[in-house]
Amino acid sequence: MAKRIGLKDIAEALNVSVTTVSRALNNKFDINQETRNAILQKADELNYRPNAYAVSLRKNEYFTIGVILPSIDHYFFSTVLKGIMNKAHQANYLVLIGESNHDLEREKEIIEQFMSHCVTGVIISPSDKTTYGNNLDLLKTRRIPFILVDRPTNDSNHSFVRYDDPNGAFLAVEHLIQQGYKRIGFIKGYDYCVISNARYSGYKKALAKYDIPFDESLVKSCIHIDKPNDGYELSKQMLFVKNRPDAIFCVTDNVASGVYQAAIEYGINVPTELGIVGYSNSQISKHLTPTLSTVEQPGIEMGEQAFAFLQQNIIGGVSRLERTFEARLVIRQSSILQNFK
Amino acid sequence: MAKRIGLKDIAEALNVSVTTVSRALNNKFDINQETRNAILQKADELNYRPNAYAVSLRKNEYFTIGVILPSIDHYFFSTVLKGIMNKAHQANYLVLIGESNHDLEREKEIIEQFMSHCVTGVIISPSDKTTYGNNLDLLKTRRIPFILVDRPTNDSNHSFVRYDDPNGAFLAVEHLIQQGYKRIGFIKGYDYCVISNARYSGYKKALAKYDIPFDESLVKSCIHIDKPNDGYELSKQMLFVKNRPDAIFCVTDNVASGVYQAAIEYGINVPTELGIVGYSNSQISKHLTPTLSTVEQPGIEMGEQAFAFLQQNIIGGVSRLERTFEARLVIRQSSILQNFK
DNA sequence: CGAAATTTCGGAAACGTTTACGATGAATTT
DNA sequence: AAATTCATCGTAAACGTTTCCGAAATTTCG
Numbered sequence: 001m002a003k004r005i006g007l008k009d010i011a012e013a014l015n016v017s018v019t020t021v022s023r024a025l026n027n028k029f030d031i032n033q034e035t036r037n038a039i040l041q042k043a044d045e046l047n048y049r050p051n052a053y054a055v056s057l058r059k060n061e062y063f064t065i066g067v068i069l070p071s072i073d074h075y076f077f078s079t080v081l082k083g084i085m086n087k088a089h090q091a092n093y094l095v096l097i098g099e100s101n102h103d104l105e106r107e108k109e110i111i112e113q114f115m116s117h118c119v120t121g122v123i124i125s126p127s128d129k130t131t132y133g134n135n136l137d138l139l140k141t142r143r144i145p146f147i148l149v150d151r152p153t154n155d156s157n158h159s160f161v162r163y164d165d166p167n168g169a170f171l172a173v174e175h176l177i178q179q180g181y182k183r184i185g186f187i188k189g190y191d192y193c194v195i196s197n198a199r200y201s202g203y204k205k206a207l208a209k210y211d212i213p214f215d216e217s218l219v220k221s222c223i224h225i226d227k228p229n230d231g232y233e234l235s236k237q238m239l240f241v242k243n244r245p246d247a248i249f250c251v252t253d254n255v256a257s258g259v260y261q262a263a264i265e266y267g268i269n270v271p272t273e274l275g276i277v278g279y280s281n282s283q284i285s286k287h288l289t290p291t292l293s294t295v296e297q298p299g300i301e302m303g304e305q306a307f308a309f310l311q312q313n314i315i316g317g318v319s320r321l322e323r324t325f326e327a328r329l330v331i332r333q334s335s336i337l338q339n340f341k
Numbered sequence: 342m343a344k345r346i347g348l349k350d351i352a353e354a355l356n357v358s359v360t361t362v363s364r365a366l367n368n369k370f371d372i373n374q375e376t377r378n379a380i381l382q383k384a385d386e387l388n389y390r391p392n393a394y395a396v397s398l399r400k401n402e403y404f405t406i407g408v409i410l411p412s413i414d415h416y417f418f419s420t421v422l423k424g425i426m427n428k429a430h431q432a433n434y435l436v437l438i439g440e441s442n443h444d445l446e447r448e449k450e451i452i453e454q455f456m457s458h459c460v461t462g463v464i465i466s467p468s469d470k471t472t473y474g475n476n477l478d479l480l481k482t483r484r485i486p487f488i489l490v491d492r493p494t495n496d497s498n499h500s501f502v503r504y505d506d507p508n509g510a511f512l513a514v515e516h517l518i519q520q521g522y523k524r525i526g527f528i529k530g531y532d533y534c535v536i537s538n539a540r541y542s543g544y545k546k547a548l549a550k551y552d553i554p555f556d557e558s559l560v561k562s563c564i565h566i567d568k569p570n571d572g573y574e575l576s577k578q579m580l581f582v583k584n585r586p587d588a589i590f591c592v593t594d595n596v597a598s599g600v601y602q603a604a605i606e607y608g609i610n611v612p613t614e615l616g617i618v619g620y621s622n623s624q625i626s627k628h629l630t631p632t633l634s635t636v637e638q639p640g641i642e643m644g645e646q647a648f649a650f651l652q653q654n655i656i657g658g659v660s661r662l663e664r665t666f667e668a669r670l671v672i673r674q675s676s677i678l679q680n681f682k
Numbered sequence: 683c684g685a686a687a688t689t690t691c692g693g694a695a696a697c698g699t700t701t702a703c704g705a706t707g708a709a710t711t712t
Numbered sequence: 713a714a715a716t717t718c719a720t721c722g723t724a725a726a727c728g729t730t731t732c733c734g735a736a737a738t739t740t741c742g
Binding site for chain 4: 004006007008018019022023026028050051053054055056057058059
Binding site: 345347348349359360363364367369391392394395396397398399400 | 697698699700701
């Protein structure tokens with residue numbers, strides 16, 4: 001509302017030129033100490049802030065990156081964002097944020113908004129469909145570097161930061177096997193969910209390694225991977241048969257929480273009668289009773305790494321970078337059988 | 342990396358002036374249909390995007406708001422942010438985000454960055470100390486409108502969106518009383534935590550209404566309000582005495598989760614032997630066993646309301662707006678005694 | 683003391699837009 | 713046929729900076 005004050009205001013107040021004021025404020029060398037001090041003081045007095053728009057326009061450097069996430073209130077993504085913002089702040093970058101809600105059209109809008117705002121790079125966790133999609137082409141034709149987070153595409157030219165999802169699932173299932181569980185079920189996501197499929201493959205690999213026959217009746221697909229309800233319903237189906245599984249690996253912690261509910265309802269003890277392992281090491285996993293064993297996903301570190309990669313791409317012009325975070329299992333109470341046998 | 346293409350590039354390619362190109366792209370009237378079409382086509386072909394910096398600078402209108410939150414990966418705040426971004430997107434505003442981490446110095450840096458980027462308004466959930474502080478003065482002297490979220494200051498001129506915290510606590514405690522609990526404890530935050538104190542007052546008010554004497558030994562203060570550990574330790578202290586409380590109201594769900602742990606450790610049944618009510622209706626409250634009764638905090642709605650207020654302040658120049666969201670109790674299993682008595 | 687070097691500053695152009703204004707030519711009117 | 717209108721376009725200034733270049737004023741040097 002109030003008039004923005006600019007270099008001109010300071011200049012007029014002190015009877016010097018705009019150029020001189022600029023020089024003083026930017027610590028240039030060819031300026032007298034006294035005038036500089038006077039200018040600094042006046043600037044402070046008038047509460048001057050440089051207009052970032054004018055500066056960027058003139059210098060043609062826009063210290064801005066864009067971040068696109070499917071959902072901002074999803075715990076994992078919010079930690080990724082935190083990691084990005086940590087590093088971005090240190091490097092004096094402005095961070096623009098867009099929430100795609102897995103909507104391709106929205107994702108495109110965000111990218112175009114980012115391009116209008118001259119982002120020098122983008123970190124994106126694409127919606128599932130983008131994986132094969134063309135929204136990224138918008139960035140490519142503009143040669144705007146981007147880093148994929150958590151969900152790499154099948155294009156081998158892209159830089160990405162991801163988590164070793166198959167191995168995370170493998171470790172989870174192997175752990176269950178080693179604990180002595182015999183019939184291990186898996187509650188997955190829908191068929192085209194990239195993340196779910198990656199974990200599915202790890203599940204199968206672990207079974208194969210220990211010569212456990214794959215039993216399709218032990219695998220169920222849920223629609224909503226972020227809510228417990230599907231896990232609840234599907235595990236009820238799985239547990240209400242004669243030859244029921246004695247352990248269930250879940251595609252997310254939230255799904256696992258649904259399995260807890262079903263177990264309680266049926267009076268099935270966890271972990272003695274039913275082992276459970278989730279995925280994400282989200283907040284709830286520590287709070288469930290018994291505490292939930294799960295696969296860790298270090299969101300902050302992944303975010304920080306993504307920003308570091310982006311910076312390398314921007315500055316160094318490095319073409320392709322990738323990092324796969326090593327999977328790590330967090331063993332808690334829900335999968336410990338050893339002491340009871 | 343690639344050269345940005347501007348109006349000039351289109352103009353040169355078509356042998357017209359920059360002005361004409363601008364006119365064509367902005368749907369001005371005094372332009373020939375054919376040239377317009379040619380320009381539109383060329384712009385599309387070259388993948389032109391207007392430079393938002395130049396536009397804003399020239400038009401002197403910056404459709405940007407800033408949001409400052411203590412923590413971005415805190416569930417409640419992430420939902421507030423989601424609400425803000427929903428509305429901001431509809432209104433075509435750019436959203437800048439800063440994470441203060443309850444650090445006053447950082448908060449100031451963010452505000453200055455925002456001012457450099459010419460935000461037309463700010464939504465801020467101030468760190469505790471700012472409540473009495475001067476960071477907001479930076480905005481005031483610049484006449485940049487701002488809306489406080491969740492944590493109003495004691496300055497009666499400020500616009501804010503908050504939650505009726507005292508009443509939320511009151512409802513929680515009243516509910517426990519009505520269920521038949523007799524000795525109701527409270528685990529609060531540290532002494533200067535605004536939110537904690539608001540809830541504390543509601544606790545006391547409920548006791549007073551039902552003529553239950555206030556017993557200081559039933560009130561404990563924790564440091565970390567967002568983690569279960571303090572709740573765990575403090576409730577152990579409270580439960581390990583002869584005349585222990587039969588219900589505990591907690592300043593947050595996370596603290597309540599710590600009480601669960603202590604109860605399990607001591608073999609105390611929830612809710613029959615110990616009633617528990619938390620605060621925030623966070624993710625975990627639905628997943629705990631038994632499910633946790635808690636006070637709802639509608640983050641998305643509060644965020645949307647905050648943006649609506651900000652917009653009114655910006656557009657209409659309305660001076661002061663406030664809204665207190667009505668408290669609502671979510672009754673789950675952890676506080677139900679009625680059926681057992 | 684004159685010339686050269688140095689210090690300190692201002693003028694002007696530029697970044698990519700938008701917009702007020704004027705210019706041009708064609709079409710219409712008288 | 714001259715005068716007027718109208719449609720279409722270009723010129724130039726402006727937004728708030730930075731920076732190149734040159735101009736004074738001052739100092740240093742031979």
